[in-house]
Amino acid sequence: xxxIDTASILAQFEISGNVGEVKPLGNxxxxxxxxxxxDGENDYVLQRINNAIFQDVDLLQHNIEVVTAxxxxxxxxxxxxxxxxxxxxxxxxxxxxxxYRDEADRYWRVMVYIPDTVTHEAVTPEHARDCGRxxxxxxxxxxxxxxxxGETIPDFHNMELRMRQLREAVANNAAGRLDEVRDIVxxxxxxxxxxxxxxxxxxxxxxxxxxxxxxxxxxxxxFDKQGQxxxxxxxxxxxxxxxxxxxxxxxxxxxxFTAEDDPDLSRVGFNEEIFKAFTTGYLESAxxxxxPIEIELLPYAAALFPFMQCVxxxxxxxxxxxxxxxxxxxxxxxxxxxxxxxxxxxxxxxxMMSAFIHSLLN
Ligand code: GN1
Ligand code: MG
Numbered sequence: 459x460x461x462i463d464t465a466s467i468l469a470q471f472e473i474s475g476n477v478g479e480v481k482p483l484g485n486x487x488x489x490x491x492x493x494x495x496x497d498g499e500n501d502y503v504l505q506r507i508n509n510a511i512f513q514d515v516d517l518l519q520h521n522i523e524v525v526t527a528x529x530x531x532x533x534x535x536x537x538x539x540x541x542x543x544x545x546x547x548x549x550x551x552x553x554x555x556x557x558y559r560d561e562a563d564r565y566w567r568v569m570v571y572i573p574d575t576v577t578h579e580a581v582t583p584e585h586a587r588d589c590g591r592x593x594x595x596x597x598x599x600x601x602x603x604x605x606x607x608g609e610t611i612p613d614f615h616n617m618e619l620r621m622r623q624l625r626e627a628v629a630n631n632a633a634g635r636l637d638e639v640r641d642i643v644x645x646x647x648x649x650x651x652x653x654x655x656x657x658x659x660x661x662x663x664x665x666x667x668x669x670x671x672x673x674x675x676x677x678x679x680x681f682d683k684q685g686q687x688x689x690x691x692x693x694x695x696x697x698x699x700x701x702x703x704x705x706x707x708x709x710x711x712x713x714x715f716t717a718e719d720d721p722d723l724s725r726v727g728f729n730e731e732i733f734k735a736f737t738t739g740y741l742e743s744a745x746x747x748x749x750p751i752e753i754e755l756l757p758y759a760a761a762l763f764p765f766m767q768c769v770x771x772x773x774x775x776x777x778x779x780x781x782x783x784x785x786x787x788x789x790x791x792x793x794x795x796x797x798x799x800x801x802x803x804x805x806x807x808x809x810m811m812s813a814f815i816h817s818l819l820n
Contacts, residue, residue: 464492464504470558471549471568474498484577488694493571501571502549506564507557512694515565517608519556522693523548524603525669532599543572543682544689575680575688581712583735585676585685589712590739592687593674593704600669601747607669609697614672617654620766624773633778639791642798646769653765655758656700664751667698674708701752702759705740709733710763714800718767721792726799728807733760734814741818753819757811761804768797 464480475498483493483503488511494502512518529545538544549568551558557567578585613619628636628643636643659665671678672695680689711718713732716725737756745753774781775790784790 462506464494467558467560467566468494468502468504468568470551470566471502472552473502473549473568474500480504486692494568501573503569503571505567505569507567507694509563509565512610514608514610515557515559518610518694519548519567521607521610521696522546523556524605524607525600525693525696528603529596529599542570543575543680546570546572546689546691546693572680572689574683576683576685577680578676581676581732581736583731585681586712586732586735587739588685588687589674589676589679589708590736590741591743592679592690592739593671593708594740594743596671596690597668597701597704598743598747603669607696607698610695611697614695614697615699615703615766616657617650617762617766617769618657620769620773621650621654624769624776627773627776631776633776635776635778639772639776639794642768642772642794645798646765646772649765653762656702656755656762659751660700665700665755666749666752668701669696670699670701670703671696672699672703672707674704675711676708700759701744701748702755702762705737705756706759706761706763708736709760709804710767710797710800712736713760714764714796716796718796719789719793720796723795723799726796726803728760728800728803730807730810733807733811737811737815738818741815745819753815756815757808760811761801761808764797764801764804768794768801771797 465477468477473496475496478495478497480492480494483491488508490506492504494504496502507515507518509515526546526548530541533541533544547570548556549570550556557565559565581589624643624646656665660667671690673692678690678692679687680691682688713729713736715727715729720726771782771790771793775794779790782790
């Protein structure tokens with residue numbers, strides 16, 4: 459990364475205290491993040507927003523402002539203690555926006571740093587229940603957001619669009635890789651209609667969109683030192699979506715026995731224990747606002763996300779690796795096969811999932 463004059467960027471924001479060291483923070487793949495140490499009351503987090511992926515930064519920051527203000531009001535209303543550790547707080551720039559665009563067309567924002575927190579990269583059953591409760595609660599607090607929010611990546615989790623993109627990739631066969639993956643394309647096509655049911659139900663007015671997080675990985679939560687979830691972070695993809703996004707994408711990563719790019723398919727599989735713990739927590743906080751059809755389709759959501767991710771990885775492989783970063787030439791193919799194996803295994807658990815969900819409701 460080119461050296462960046464963080465001092466002059468920070469000077470654009472209303473921060474208190476004198477800035478000391480500025481050091482890289484976390485391991486995000488999309489934005490660049492720094493911990494800003496000061497001699498004042500708070501440290502800060504400085505972040506460069508990747509505006510190649512998030513092309514409407516104004517809309518994105520507006521969503522985040524609305525959502526964090528709403529959550530703050532909710533926490534205040536129920537007398538929660540320690541609120542500054544439970545919702546992100548953005549610092550305004552001198553022009554009163556919550557972001558600053560520099561001369562090189564880079565976009566920056568600053569948040570108050572929350573000290574004494576822990577993050578996790580993998581889920582245990584014990585954490586999974588808390589995570590489910592926390593993401594369910596996040597959605598619950600946002601059911602009555604007072605205005606319409608925009609999509610920070612349009613049609614991000616729209617399965618019909620993802621199938622169209624795959625079909626386009628197949629028609630162009632840009633990297634000449636189609637022969638090698640024909641059987642996978644055929645298998646995905648067989649289930650495509652079923653996997654697109656959410657969009658159809660939405661058009662029929664039978665399924666709502668709600669404000670969702672849309673990147674529900676365990677590393678997007680801060681825990682306190684005692685192991686309790688404090689705060690949901692990484693709010694760039696907060697947008698209207700089906701609740702399946704949050705429920706299904708968490709299980710896709712959290713309930714796979716191995717990483718999404720493990721080439722050893724014998725290690726891929728759906729972890730029933732994590733599924734049960736996460737679902738228990740999720741329904742504890744979400745069941746009173748979810749509609750019967752949303753609850754009925756949770757097993758579909760668990761299958762949808764490995765399926766959608768498989769379609770996205772495969773389309774990218776056929777296109778010649780233009781979207782996801784790869785470490786070796788068949789990386790996207792390994793990811794595709796991994797997610798397909800997970801999808802198949804989730805489908806083998808259809809009955810179990812429905813029965814478990816019903817048992818929780820009774
Ligand atoms: C991307 O880079 P990361 O892990 O935050 C992608 C997700 C995919 C994920 C698959 C903006 O997220 O939708 O599920 O890769 N994010 C975007 O690893 O496309
Ligand atoms: Mg993240």
